[in-house]
Amino acid sequence: MRVVVVGASGNVGTAVLRALAATDEVTTVVGIARRPPEDRSPPYDSVTWLSVDLAARRGVEDALTEAFAGADAVIHLVWAIQPNTDRDYMRRVNVSGTERVARAVVRSGVPHLVVASSWAVYSPVDDDVPRDENAARAGIPSSHYSVDKAAQERVLDEFEATPGLTITRMRTALVFQGEAGAQIVRYFLGPWVPTSLLRTGAVPVLPLPKGLRLQIVHGDDVGRAYAAVVAHRAGGAFNVAAADTLWPRDLAGILARGHHVELPPEVVRPFLHYAWRARLVASDAGWLDMAMGVPVMDTARIRDLGWTEQNSAEDALREVVAGIREHRGTTSPSLRPDDTRFGGPIESLTPAPTDRDTDRGYRMLPPGALAARVSEHVDADLLGLYLSDHLTGATAGTERIRRMAHAFADTPLGRDLATIRDQITRERELLRELIALLGLRRRPHRQAGAWVAEHVGRLKLNERLVGSSPMTPLLEVELMRSAVSGKEGVWQTLESLAAELRLPPTVFADLAEDARRQRATLDRLHRDLLPDVFAAGPGGDRGSLAHSSPERGPGAT
Structure with a gap:
């Protein structure tokens, strides 16, 4: 069988690749991804990649x-979790991305389409009675994730009657694995939540929503189900x-030695909402609404295929909590560890200093530069x-x-911009x-002033205190391109004075x-951005690069 996986580099995609290999x-x-893994270590090594x-x-x-063309099955996993402030993009x-995939499946004559749906597709309930796959599926209205999942399934409904096409909807619960730790921090917690609090006993009493x-x-069990x-x-x-x-007592047993207090959800929700509005956490209150409203799923049908989990829910949660604490990930851009930069850490690209250089404190200058002085x-x-x-x-x-x-990390230009970043930092x-x-x-006061001015100046790029304008990336590229041209001038001057x-x-x-190559990359990025920045589409949609964000990676289901 030839299988195409759309969104193969993400959390679920990585697990699916492992399962398909076995x-x-x-x-x-x-494997199809917006930015395929460049380091082809397992499970990414036995896959033919397309961007x-x-x-x-x-x-x-x-x-x-x-x-x-020629595929026996297409597995569609792409799902945008962030930026959750940009509903048009999401x-x-x-939704539109799923429709595009389905149309391409029909055009190419693929007989089987498998789509990553979710337990979030179901209508809210107020009991704990397990529901099978025939339960109502209108979603949780206040959860953008749930609303889009329900809309995605309505798209699949339209293709269900296509002759010769089998459609499968995988309604998974929360998918956890240790390698998704760093991604979960970015998507759901954000940079201000101290992950050290996830150590057992770090929080004496864990407050949790009642019910x-x-x-x-x-993740590995999900991969085997696919x-x-x-x-x-x-x-x-x-x-x-x-x-x-898992219930509150189970969560407390993992995170707080069993000590917890249950709070009414209506008390917890405003705190989460305003923390999200203040950008203190990455998840909005819709995720709480979804967690409180979705039904318990009956999984008998998948078990009839011979599937059974090899990891309990508690085991999966313990593993991902450890992964979050340790910022674990893989070589995939979508699952990148937080402490790894695209293109490698700056230090790995810098020649090791000699003992003499280290003694003088000069690590970037070439051999022989220590004899330099200004002539008369x-x-x-x-x-x-x-x-x-x-x-x-x-x-x-x-x-x-x-x-x-950081903003363009998950785009095809991500690695080039990371290279420029590392070069400019060294320069x-x-x-x-x-x-x-x-x-x-x-004159260090000038550099300090430049740092402050650059951060304050970001507000003037789009006249918004929070969020970004579609025009912001274009303006930043133009400013950066001018700066690189000026930098080329200083190197030319120093060459003449050498x-x-x-x-x-x-x-x-x-x-x-190097500066000329950097400018060529920025020129290419400018050309990619320009056509879509000022183009209005349905619902105000704009081009994908114009709204780029570090969290727009595939496979985040």
């Missing part, structure tokens, strides 16, 4: 149709969850002012490119060390060439 019936796997962005305006269905990916009940399933329905070409809906349901033919005061001004610009530029590399350090080595004044400074001119010639 399934005898599956001989070929094609397709479901939110792009043009060419998506043609690219998918070509990729699906609907375009989650909370959670169904959980381990492999089972593909192997059997089983159609219809399947509830997938571990047998045990050069005005040291003017040179110091010139280099200090460029260091001031480099300080602001470093902050901007770091933010851009700023080299410039700082050069000023010190030549005995010139650095003999007077007793420095090798080739160092600065290479840096100038």
